[in-house]
Amino acid sequence: MRSVFSRRRVTAVAAPLLAAALALTTAACGGSDDPAKPGGKVKLTIATFGEFGYKDLYKEYMQLNPNVEITERITKAEDHHKNLAAHLATNTGAADIEAIEEGWAGQFTANPGKFYNWADYGANDIKSQWPAWKWQQGSAASGEVIGLGTDVGGMAMCYRRDIFEKAGLPTDREAVTKLWPTWEDYIATGVKFKAANVKGSSWMDGPTVMYRSVLGQQPVGIYDGANVVVETNPGVKKAWDLTIDAINKGLSAKIAAWSADWNAGMANGSFVTLACPSWMMAYIQSQAKDSSGKWDIAGIPGGGGNWGGSFLTLPKQGKNVAEASKLAKWLVAPEQQAKVFRALGNFPSTVSLYEQPVIKDFKNPFFNNAPVGQIFSQSVKTMVPQYMGPKSGDINTAIQNGLTRVEQGKQKPDEAWTQSLKDVKALL
């Protein structure tokens, strides 16, 4: 026993000293990772979150460019963006290439001085790859291009074929799409499903996904140009009201999105419909592995829409900007985007691909061979681009919390809306 305690005292003294020493040395060697000495390899780091599907691409790139060595850092989306903000604020620690997600993009494009301008690295020559709105989302108001688009959301509706059958609803995806041209029809079908009384299954998961999907289809969302217009924008209220209606009709399984219960519910059929941005396919496939063939994909009520999608940026701290920009441009090139889509489901932001067989004819076996290439192409082509501002993410959280309060029976819809508006004001 005694030896343990004395050893602990040694570490107690040694640890801070060591930490201090490390801090000093790393600070001193800040410049040692600099561009290759002749003959040496260029080391590039790329920081992503979630699943970008780049692993095989790195191998391919390193084979094509033997002088490059790529390291990837993957963090959870929340943490990734917070880390990036901290790295930018302290001017240290950022990777050569940092990915950012649409919902957070506004916070970073509002501070273009922290990033290299893609326009200086040949991005204008490939501008035509992207739809104008995707390009604009990655650009600062003053014109600097901060991020190059990787994937886009695109919207569809995932549904449980097997449980639809039990409830006496059509299972064929064409017929299912016809069930819900509008969100009102979606709710009406939900009421029919509820009447069929399938044990253990609700129509939808909870309010978050539905609200976010309806909002993504509105021409104006949280922001109208530079201003937050939550209070006056009928689009936001529409998304709110429709979701409230679904809650009031008892269609929700009352499961919080991204919780453990949500993941389990996806596998067990606790909810039978889930609005699916393209990246949600990858999520379902990883969380509900055993439900292959039970999920299928139909069209989304209300037509197109977008939710999510990412960008690659070059933080000013990066030392190898020339090499990093080459790698990033290669990663977002159409061929690579197509490979990622077929492997994982992240849908390309390159418009020209949508007409090509590599995308158009792709069917996802997990989702009962749904022609996902066609479905998402259609959705992205018909979508209305929506401006995302710096605080879109936090504002949406405030509104979603309001919906959850109604669902949990804590507040009446009007009270919840009033409190959410108050919360939104506090964020500004």
Added chain:
Amino acid sequence: MKNALYRLDLKASPYLYVVPFFVLFAAFGVFPLAYTAWVSLHDWSLLSDTHTFVGIQNYKDLFADEYFWNALRNTAQIWVMSTVPQLIMALVLAHVLNQRLRAPTFWRMTALLPNITSVAAVAIIFGQIFGKDYGLINWLLDSLGLGRIDWQAGTASSQIAISVMIIWRWTGYNALIYLAAMQAVSKDLYDAASLDGASSFQQLTRITVPAIRPTIIFTVIISTIGGMQVLAEPLLFGGASVTGGSDRQFQTLSLYLYEVGFSRFDFGYASTAAWVMFFIIVIVAGINYFLTSRVRSSR
């Protein structure tokens, strides 16, 4: 000459030996504290390069901020719900470990295991245990015909769940501290008490507790400081939501600070919250010290 050197050695050496601590403390303690105070007087966005001096405006805003008070109230509630049972259980556990057991080291090490588990793993596992639809506890309640509890939705239920995580993690740790103190208590006292027919419980309350009172005071103060800073448990219990539930029903002070600083990137305001938190901790620890030293002097 030799004499002078000797005298210098005698006078200067002790200072030299303690210097490393104070240098480190200045670099990692005082400087961040002072810098945070400086930041708290500014309108300071994490990403922006311009910082406007606003004086004490942030403090005025914070004291008028109902979510700050809400977080303070939640923190106090979670602190009471976790610390009181935790220390009582630790005391009992230490008392049991202090008996003659086979393989005492094994049991003692086991008591510490929960503490060395990563807090993220603890929160994720307990998050599943307290799940609404597929959670273990609700499954038990349901099979006993008692219905299900939506743990996250309620104020009391969510705070109980978080307190359980904290209790699970820190009980063994405190028990080992108590155990170390208990081993210094003379065995003769217990032998005499046994001869007089005192039960094990009586021995615990009449001999052990008075004898290790300074250690108990120490753990109370340490738990207070820890309890004021609870972050990971509520954050992960809420599925990484920084608001701590739909109605901020389990948002603690640290979580609020995290929300302001790293979700809204409002560093000035977050620094203000950090300083006010620092003061609250100092005050609470002071009250603790005051009360407990009165208890000691009144003996």
